[in-house]
Amino acid sequence: MSDQNPHIDSSKFIHLLHQDGNKAFELLFKLYFDKLLHLAKYYLNSTEDAEEIVQDVFIKLWERRKKITELNNSYLFTMTKNACLDYLKHQAVVLKKSKELFDSQLADPLRFIQNETASYILEKELDQKIQESIAALPTKQREVFIKSRVNGKKNLEIAQELQISKRTVDTHITLALKAMRIQLKEFLMVML
Structure with a gap:
């Protein structure tokens, strides 16, 4: 390539990345976004998850641009592959935890409740505690959680409605469930 448009393997490109990050980054984006997305x-x-992963890769590149001493195709593809594998591992952990929680709730279905009156009182108390824990969530988390768990909307549908990524919706729900478990833990311990 000419001096005006150095190849990304060259020291000129690395220098351009350090000195005029915007121009170099724009060139990288144009050259590699579609390849990394593929x-x-x-x-x-999933196209949506893939787009988000590739955007994250470019964000990491931008954040590290001053420290990069060597950059080539392999570096970009390896970053993308590793980001995908990390995402898949995270999804597997979330799925496993959800399944464990569901299974544990099925295995011990409130055996301690002896009669309908006690059951009704505890149900009302639990409902109140759940409503309080939902109300204590940050605004965006609460909105996403209600749309998902109360209104029964799918994560993709929520993402489109709120104009955020599906991954952001997943994160809001995960964080909301974690916060609610912490808040409800004390109440559930008393019941057990």
């Missing part, structure tokens, strides 16, 4: 889609089977 790779991410291969791993994730």
Whole structure:
């Protein structure tokens, strides 16, 4: 390539990345976004998740631009592949935890409740505690959680409605459930 448009393997490009990050970054984005997106889609089977992963890769590149001493195709593809694998591992952990929680709740279905009156009182108390824990969530988390768990909307539908990524919706729900478990833990311990 000419001096005006150095190849990304060259020291001139690294220098350009350090000195005029915007121009170099724009060139990187134009050259590699579609290629990295194709790779991410291969791993994730979801265009939306793949786009978010590739955007995250470019954000990391931007944040590290002053520290980069060597940059090539392999570096970019490896970053993308690793980001995809990390995402898949995270999804597997979330799924496993959800399944464990569901299974544990089925295995011990409130055996301690002896009669309908006690059951009704505890149900009302639990409902109140759940409503309080939902109300204590940050605004966006609460909105996403209600749309998902109360209104029964799918995460993709919520993402489109709120104009945020599906991954952001997943994160809001995960954080909301974690906060609610912490808040409800004390109440549930008393009941057990």
